[in-house]
Amino acid sequence: DAKTTQPPSMDCAEGRAANLPCNHSTISGNEYVYWYRQIHSQGPQYIIHGLKNNETNEMASLIITEDRKSSTLILPHATLRDTAVYYCIVRTDGATNKLIFGTGTLLAVQP
Amino acid sequence: GAVVSQHPSRVICKSGTSVKIECRSLDFQATTMFWYRQFPKQSLMLMATSNEGSKATYEQGVEKDKFLINHASLTLSTLTVTSAHPEDSSFYICSASRPGGGGEKLFFGSGTQLSVL
Numbered sequence: 205d206a207k208t209t210q211p212p213s214m215d216c217a218e219g220r221a222a223n224l225p226c227n228h229s230t231i232s233g234n235e236y237v238y239w240y241r242q243i244h245s246q247g248p249q250y251i252i253h254g255l256k257n258n259e260t261n262e263m264a265s266l267i268i269t270e271d272r273k274s275s276t277l278i279l280p281h282a283t284l285r286d287t288a289v290y291y292c293i294v295r296t297d298g299a300t301n302k303l304i305f306g307t308g309t310l311l312a313v314q315p
Numbered sequence: 316g317a318v319v320s321q322h323p324s325r326v327i328c329k330s331g332t333s334v335k336i337e338c339r340s341l342d343f344q345a346t347t348m349f350w351y352r353q354f355p356k357q358s359l360m361l362m363a364t365s366n367e368g369s370k371a372t373y374e375q376g377v378e379k380d381k382f383l384i385n386h387a388s389l390t391l392s393t394l395t396v397t398s399a400h401p402e403d404s405s406f407y408i409c410s411a412s413r414p415g416g417g418g419e420k421l422f423f424g425s426g427t428q429l430s431v432l
């Protein structure tokens with residue numbers, strides 16, 4: 205699976221949009237971009253995933269560049285409860301395929 | 316939504332004892348489950364892939380005789396840390412993959428904090 209690069213940490217003001225970038229320049233054509241987050245001392249939580257088109261759900265939006273070499277996770281109105289480590293992972297689709305975590309971005313939402 | 320239950324959430328044991336951690340998929344059948352370990356301020360490290368009815372596949376550097384994995388049913392996988400030592404103290408997390416649907420997603424348990432004295 206392709207590797208990803210994320211900034212180690214970011215701050216965001218409560219109520220503002222949080223934009224978390226991810227570089228995945230070696231992504232293959234059949235690899236999806238997945239985003240998970242981990243709140244302290246809990247298991248990771250799925251947020252969103254996409255292949256090439258932008259995606260939106262009740263939690264976030266995922267913007268993937270046309271060349272698919274980078275993406276941005278957008279939390280439209282960050283709250284204090286969104287403080288977590290956010291992981292961007294590229295992975296081929298399939299129930300038996302492993303999910304390999306990188307170092308992620310620690311998002312700190314400030315009051 | 317899909318839920319993965321992990322038990323216990325916290326365990327303290329003496330050095331040399333064995334500890335079993337259970338991971339259950341509550342509302343779906345999981346032919347594949349994954350076990351991770353996480354040290355403080357570090358990312359999750361994949362330890363092994365647990366396959367129902369067959370032997371687990373371990374990642375490089377993970378001792379299969381130390382970390383015994385059993386996936387006897389489609390809803391239960393167990394990880395046993397044998398002869399635990401203080402260096403095995405860590406946060407252990409399981410995940411289960413729900414097949415089908417619009418793109419598979421992995422669901423994670425809440426984790427088990429193991430402290431070996």
